Every structure is written in structure tokens, then in C-alpha cells.
Amino acid sequence: MEFLRPARWDEALAAKAAHPTAVPLAGGTDVMVELNFDRRRPDHLLDLGRIPELHTWETGPETVRLGACVPYARIIERLPGELPGLALAARTVGSPQIRNRGSVGGNLGAASPAGDAHPALLAAGAEVEVASVRGSRLIPVEEFYTGVKRNALADDELIRAIHIRKATGPQAFSKVGTRNAMVIAVCAFAIALHPRTRTVRTGIGSAAPTPVRARAAEDFLNAALAEGGHWDGGRAVTPSIAGRFAELCAAACDPIDDVRGSTAYRRHAVSVMARRTLGWTWEAFREGGAITGGGAQCA
Amino acid sequence: MRVTFTVNGRRHQADEVWEGESLLYVLRERLGLPGSKNACEQGECGSCTVRLDGVPVCACLVAAGQAEGREVVTVEGLAEYARARSDGAAAGARSERAAGDGTPAQPPVQPPPLAPVQQAFIDAGAIQCGFCTPGLLVAADELLEREPDPSDADIREALSGNLCRCTGYEKILDAVRLAAARGAETRP
Amino acid sequence: MTMDTDRITTSTSTSGRAPARTATELRQGATAKGTIGESTPRPDGTLKATGEFAYSSDLWHEDMLWGFTLRSPHAHAEIRSIDIGEALAMPGVHTVMTYADLPAETHYGLEIRDQPVLAAGRVRYHGEAVAIVAADHPETARRAAARIKVEYAELPLVTDEATATAPGAPVLHPGRADRHAGGVPHPNIVHRQPIRRGDVAAAEARAEVVVRRDYEVGMQDQAFLGPESGLAVPAEDGGVDLYIATQWLHVDRDQLAPVLGLPADKVRLTLSGVGGAFGAREDLSMQAHACLLALRTGRPVKIAYNRYESFFGHVHRHPAKLAYEHGATRDGKLLYVRCRIVLDGGAYASSSPAVVGNAASLSIGPYAVDNVDIEALALYSNNPPCGAMRGFGAVQACFAYEAQMDAVAAELGLDPVEFRQRNAMSQGTVMPTGQRVDSPAPVAELLRRVKERPLPPERPWADAGGSVDVRGLPGGLSNTSHGEGVVRGVGYAVGIKNVGFSEGFDDYSTARVRLEVLGGEPVALVHTAMAEVGQGGVTVHAQIARTELGVTQVVIHPADTRVGSAGSTSASRQTYMTGGAIKHTCEAVREEVFRRGRERFGHRHPGWAGDAGLLLEGGKVVTGAGEVIGDLAEILGGDAIDIEREFRHRPTEPFHPETGQGFGHVQYSFCAHRAVVDVDTELGLVKVVELAAAQDVGKALNPLAVVGQIQGGTTQGLGLAVMEEIQVSGGALVRNPSFTDYLIPTILDTPSIPVDVLELADDHAPYGLRGVGEAPTLSSTPAVVAAIRAATGLRLGRVPVRPEHLTGT
Incomplete structure (x- = not known):
């Protein structure tokens, strides 16, 4: 095994x-878990920890360009206004120690369906900036996940940054686990209201081979909200709309039965989280105030 | 490979490190610092918590090579670290001058007294088997550095990455409250 | 800041209560004397707080090799062949050993020697040790183990009672010759214990309310934080020195010596730092493997399991299926209990026979019931071996009988605490085994205490302004509820656990105490083989020596096999047994001081004349009236008094094989809990809001340590209630051997645990004390589940309760 320690981004790409x-x-x-438990013995480890630009972010008018290695702890502290859904998700990652090291780039690289960042990225809208010595490209996050723990990276590519749309409306993230810290999601759900485009987007984690958006649910909800003039009038979402939305979110799942939860439970829990988070975010939107957390104070 | 980094203020070098080794393994098996514990080696227990450039991390999830050139504080150096912090806070600019006058710091003849959080863990009965203790101490000390008067909810969140199987956590909460209360008494 | 949650009641009257201890009291730190009854700090506290305390996994030796174990990927298979050639040829590999290389005895076991040191032609569980490697780096050892070629032929599985006893079932241990073999209905049953008393049929005819239900308890893991590890160092005399984390040095040695082909005196064990135990270190894990590799290579060998391996390296709590039937009169008097408890012991016997004895004899709980028909048994199966875990046998039964008590109370329309109190046992009650309980059994009082505690506030997550702090809600920071679907429930439970080894076992402990004057100050050296596993035995031992010898300086000698056995650190027994041995030995030392004093100085003072009333205090001999009549330094001069003594508790007797009658247990301990939970009824997530405990400890030798034991045990019970289970697949494979998927409570899952300690002396025990460690683990689980039932209205016959159970998914 060889340990490669590039100090610059171009060196990393060359390596x-x-x-x-x-x-x-x-x-x-x-x-490191895979190394410690003898599940992986690569020929080369490529340490990205010394490349400064991977650890910083730039806030533009529409998006945040988040360096691949910015730890979750920074996102929670510094970006809860711009990226409220991701900040909520980040707070559920592992433990304080893990949040000091783990990053969205790492989550994308691993592409586990249970990664906590994925639903928030899907709901907010994001593109993954990947690069190689051949150049760089932007991959819509929906297209980045290609299978269980597989992603769209070519062999010579690395993740440089994630371009995440800044919140223009309330967002929420919920995750079911059987413990209150250090727990891998049994399933997770994210929702983001985008008042400018009058759309609602979703993200589901740990309930299908890859993180997914509940597109049929989004289409239904967007149509129902437009039809009812909800965006203008600030009307409440009716229980029947919320119920149908929740059902369609559950239908977007294709979960497995495993030690963490049953297929039926995952579907059920996604529907409950979809209904609740829609309620929180829509109420926050109607109140016109906070764009975070659907009215809940988390600290 | 060779790895060189600072642990508890002292420069250390380890040779013939296998590239897949963790910082935890190097500390424990190569540098003779077994205080950081190897309870899960998957970031799920916090027993190996150390400060890496000031930030609490699980040493089991840091590759040895990633520590190159960095500053690590382990439980073995916690008392000295806390003492330096409180000296710094008390002396303010004076310690900066002292650091800048080119005189190397004398190693203490006596081991420093325990860090306040260490003494509080002993007094409050927060230690049973003690295997989780080093990681909890590093995490709790960092919390009190950030937030000298934490609420119970703050303590619980800050220590949520540290499993303890013996105490049921009640005495650990007591210990952190006790350290905070003693800190408040000594602050001007 | 106040610490108003714990109460210690020191009077023998159950009504008086001591004031709450405050932070100020705690801040005073070490007490002046450090005698019994004080919250003396741990002697190892500073070392543990500075990282200098040497746990078994911290040990290092020049020239040390690393051992690694190759384990079976199958639960039941014949080993057709093993090829170690390629592994042995690897650079850095010093030896590879299989069954064929064992030098002497090939099997070990706590009671029944049925477990092969390395698999003998057949593996019986997933993870069974097949071969061991010694190499100069752990990675080299792992790589070498991966190159050992083992050819397996899978065999049909035994996974439950039906497959164990079906016609033609594979017999897992053919040719059994153990002492239980003759009494069991099938060779795949390790041990079976019936208990019959009274006339159940007649009682049933009189019963106005009958409740029959089935229960199930999942397989819990001890999940101590310090994985199995140790260092074996070959000695010049051909023997071996083993530095090891264990619960019982002498029984390890007694199993190791025959395996190594060495006399017992050449197998020397020294206790290293132990990172928790909870039963999981009662059986051997890597001890024999490290010694074999060390003796084979002539080099020190260290083996340290990682967390994955640890799940295969020790026994777990027996999963159980329990069928209960309770009959009662309309006015709430229990008439009879029928129950059948099937424990899955897995591939090897371990402690299964004792677990069966506990489950059977404690199966109806701390209640007075005249008519019982009880059967408990443990199976051999291809599931992971199960054995000792905190509260064994009694934990499984308590979950079922307490659920039954709630169910009967509900049928009767009675308050569940009131119904329990009406049937609660007390001093003088006759147990199902016919044993009359001859010390306090304050069951009703413990229930009263937890019930009378003020309830925690409702909706703790909502502030006055209507905003929500999710950290107070089920799901916590995972942000699953802002109050939606959340229902509060309150539940109660009480349990009974035996203390010490039972059923006629010759249970003893040994202490050596040396008293001398060094530098003008008397110093007591206390030497025992007690395994300090975190419980604080070393603290209490020093307190006892100070109390009995009137000295300040006590040195605790490292525990090793150079002194007699202390017995196991299990069964809540060490304060009673090794504490008792130290007290007993100190008394002998004191008598010897008086004898020497009288011999030399008796003529100087009339106070020497009578035996009665002399005391040792601060290095002086003092009369009952407080007059100093001698000086220890003068009496001893440069000599030391050095005495080793054994201490035994009252003898017990085996249970009759058919009726289960017999004075089987030396002491009982009792704990009650009240659980308050908030349940997100839609998502099936539970937040335990408070888990209050009340326990009688006879005498709290160290109140701080006692409360710590109760809170720790309570939390393990909480874990079993809502999250902890080793999941075993249909193919008997362990599905979650990691801390990622075997979840134990974090600080965010653990509620406030206020503790109320009673001290009602047991006159048969040293200082009147009662074993503490296990009882809180029993009642915590059923109290939490009762609270969840109260919140949801669901029956919930299985633990751990999963979200699926609460949501019908």
C-alpha cells in the first residue's frame, strides 16, 4: 500500500x-473503518486533507460552492442560513467527532444510500463538480448516484465541490434511527420549498438502492399547490393533499429488509416524515418567517 | 513510511508505519501512548477521542499519514494542555512574551496536577471500568473550553459520541457540571 | 447546581429519609478516613483519568508477536481439511496452530468441558475458532489467516427447541457424560429444572381470573468497551505468565493448565486492567490461544480482539421464549403460576446450567404464591454460545412475570402497583423452592418509593413561547417529531435476583492481609485474586481494611494467582465474598496484634486483660472506653503480621431434580423501577424521560459506587428494552457484529436516573450488606416496556421493542 499526500489540487488529479x-x-x-476491519486493501490511499481549497466554500448569488472536504461541523456553524436542510442533516451525522471530520464530498464518494447528506442535496437541488486531468464537469446530484455504493465518477475523477442551491424557502430534514445519536438512518426524508419557482423538492435516503427524489409526489404536490393557489394565498395544505403526498413519497421507496428496519416500516416511516415535514415547512412558509427547520428550534 | 507529528507538545517520529495504520495504532503501539482506547475502531464509541489541531476526532479514523505535521493532544497530555490554557487565560499577553523571548520552556519537574475535568470525574464517581474515560475527558474538556457553563442538553450533545457501558452517564453528567461549577468559582 | 436525585436511607426504619446530597458535599472529595459507609474515591481513579492505567490491550513486551484467530464462516459444518502451508510460509509469520497441534487437553468449559480450544473436525457456531496465527505485525497475522485454506461441509442446523428435539435432530454433543446428561429429556438439552409446589390444579379451579401469554427476550450482548485481550509471556521454567482481563483468575487457570499440559503452578495469571465485563469475561476467550502461541514460539504473544471479533469472542445473554399463566382471585390474590422458560444456550454449555437454575427458581418474581408449576431448560443449538450476563436467568424471567403482573392487574381493574404490593413477598415468605426468606425483602416498600416520586413534567420539549427543542423529543436531533404523535406512558416493575453462587456450589473467597509499620506509619497490604472489572471492589476493599485495622494507608496488591481464589466477579458477589474475606482476615490480623501486645505488654495495663472491646485505631490499641493502651509500632517492631484466610457464605443446596425444592440461594436482592416514556406512536420511536430506581442494598459500603452500579445496571436494562439485540439469521449467522448495528444507549438515550437506596441489614452477611450489581438490570427492562404499553395500548411480548412492533410494520 502506498500513501499519497498531494499538497495541491493539480497534484491530486495527477495522482x-x-x-x-x-x-x-x-x-x-x-x-478507515474498511481498513481497520480488513474489508479493503487498496494499493494506494490518496489523502486529500492537505488541499486547502477543498476545505473552503464560496457563497454566490444562487448557490454555495461547498468544497468537498468541508466538515459537517462547519456547515452546521456557518451555513445554516444558506443551506438549512443540509445543516439539519449534518447535525444528525454520527457524533461530534465524526462531524469534525466527515464531509459531503466523502458522503458522495461513498454513495451509501444511507448517507445523511443525500436527501438534503436532492431536495435543495445540487450539482457535483468533479474533475480530472482531462478537465471538470458538473453532474446533477440526481444523476450522481448510480447504484448501491456506486457513483458517476470516472476512475480518474475526484470530487472538487458541490454546488448547492441557496434556500429561498423553508427546508426540513428528518431521519429515523433507533438511537438518538451515532445512528445510521433506517430511512430519512428531506423537503425544500422553492417559492420562486413555486416548486417543492424532496429527497429520500436509505429506502432504495440509491438516494432518490419522490418525483411523482413532487409533481402531485406542485400541481395541487398551483391549482389551489396556495403559493399566493398562503392557504394551509389540506390533510388530503398532505396524505396523498405522503403516500406518493412512500411509493417512491424501494426499501430492503435488513437489521436496521423492515421494508414495510421504512415505507411507513417515509410517509410519516413526508407528511410532517411538509406540514412544518408549509406552516413556516405561511408565517413568512424562518426558512429553517419548519419552526422547530434545535438548540 | 515515516510519520512525524507533535503529540502533547513533543515531536514524535514513527518509522516503518504501514500505510493502512490509524493514528490510534501509532499512538498506542509505536509511541507508547496507550491512553487513547481501542474500543470499536469504527468511530462509534469515542474512546479514542484526541484533539487533532485542536479539533476532537476519533483517532481510529485518522490515517497515520494524515497526522503528518499536525498537533495531537491525547489524554496523557490533557492536564498540561489544560494548565497551559488556564495560564494563558490568566496571564494574557505575559505568556505571549514568555513564548516569544526565545527561552525554551522548562519541562515540569512534577507532573502537572490533574485537569479540572479529570479531578471532577474522579470526585463525582464518573469512572468505573474507565475504558471510555480518556475519550470522554478529551471531549468534555473541549466542551468546557468552548462553553464554560453548558446546559445539560449541551453536555449531552457534546458527549453523544462517547459510549459508556458502566455508569449510565448520570455521574458523567455530574462530573461535567462539577467541573463547570468549579471553573465558575475560580474565574474572576 | 444540585444533585438532588439520589437518596440514601441509612436507618433500618423504612420511613426516614436522608437529605439529598449536594454538589458541595461531593466537592469535598476524599473523606477524611475512607472507612465503610463513605463515598471514598477510587484508588485507581487518577491512573484511569490520566490514561496511565494499563488495560490488557495496552500491554507491550519486547519481541512481542501478535496473535490472530481464524474463525468459522458457518454455523454448523464438518471440517474436511485445513491447509496452513501458504500461511506458514509468509514472511513475518512465526507459527500457525490448529486442533492437530494442541499439546494436551483439547476442550475447556466453565462447568462442562465441551468447548474445543480449536475446532475439532466440526464447527458448531458462526465465529468458532478454527486456527491461530502468530506474526510480527497484526496485519501480517490477518493476511496469513486469510491464506489458511479450510474445506467445510455444511451440516443441518439446530436453531430452536423444535429443531433441537425433532426426531433425527443432529445431536450437537454426542456421548455426553456431564452431570446433567442423565436428567435431560434430549441430549440437545443442556439442563432442565422443574419446580413444583402446592396444588396448581386445585388453585386453577378456584381462580377467577386467568392470564396466559407468551413472551420472548432477544439475545443481548454485554458490549463492554474493552475488547478481549491479553499478553502471554513464556517463562524460563517452561511455564507461562498471562496478563489478562478476566472475571475469575483461578477458574481461567484451572481450564488453561490442562490445555497447556502444565501443572497449575506453572500457569501464572495476573489481572491487567479490565475494560468492563458484565459476564462476558467469565468464559475463556483468547487466553488459551495466546498461551499456546507463546509456548510454541518462545516469544511473548499479544492478542487483542477488535470489536467485530469481540462479538464472536464471548458468550451473550440467553435469548428466551417464555410461556406464562397466572391465576388470581377477583380481589387480587395470586393463586398460582405456571410457566415454561426455554433458553437458547447456543453451541456450548458455558453457564447454561446455572442460568436454568436461576430462571426456574426466580421465575415467579418477588411474590408470594403458594402453587407453582415451573419448568426451565436450556438448549444446545448452532446459535452463538450464551452464558453469563448481568442478572442471568432472572432478567429473562422478570420481563415475563412483570408483564403478567400488569396484565392480571388490568384484568382485575386494579392499579398495577397496588396489585403487586398485595402479592409482594416479605421476610418469611416461602419461595417456590421451599426456601423461607430469612432477611428483609422490602418489595412493597421499594414500589411505594418509586411510585411516590413526583412525576417529571409533561411536554418537556415545548417552551412557553410554543417553540420546540427536538432534543427532548423521541428521535431527538433526528428531527422526526415536533410533538406530533407523542404520547406519554408510565410503567412499573420490580425484580428479585440471587446473590452469590447457588445450588450447593462451594462458594468462597480468599484474602491475604499484611500489616506492618513502615516509616512509623502502619500500612495494610490487601492481596486477593478479585477481578476489578470497574465495579469498585478495590475501593471497598481498602475501606474495609481501614475500618477493621484502624489504618489510613492501605495498599491493594495486584490481583494474581499467587493468592487463593476470590471466586468470580459475578453474581453480585464480590463485596459480600471478597469483602467478607478481607473483613474476616483483618479480624484475624487484629486478634494477632492483640495477642502479641498482650504477650509483651499485658503487664503494663489492665486493659489488656479482657479480650472484649479492644480496638485498633490510628496505629494504637484502644480500649472500648477510648483509652490508649498500646502502640502498633511498638508491638510489631520490624515484624509484619501476614495472614491468608478463606471466607464462605452459608452453604446452599442443590434443587431437587424433579420438585426443585431446596435452600438454593444464600441471599436475594431487590430493585424496583418506575419508567416514564414519551412514545412517537406513529413512528414507533421511544424516548425514556426518566427511569427512577429504588433498591435495598443492606448496607452501602460506598454510597457513590452503589448508586453508580444501580444507574449502570438500569441503563443496560433500558438498552434491552428498546434497542439491544444480536440478530441471528435463519442460517444461524450473526447479522450485526459491530457498534454500527448493535446499538447501546448513548448519553442522549439515557434519561435522568434518580436512585433511592434502602439499607435494611441482612444479618447473615458482612456488615449486613446485600449484593447490588445485578438487580437493577432486571426491573429496568419491564418497567420501560410497561410504560410503552401504557402509552400505546399494545401488548408487546418481545424485547427489544422495535419501531416495527409499535407501528404494526
């Missing part, structure tokens, strides 16, 4: 081009 099977190492919170 990845030279060693396409090299495993990128960011916070180490996934890769």
Missing part, C-alpha cells in the same frame, strides 16, 4: 490519473 484505483481519503470516517 488519481496515475493510480486510478487509488482510494481518496478525506475525513476517513468511512474508508
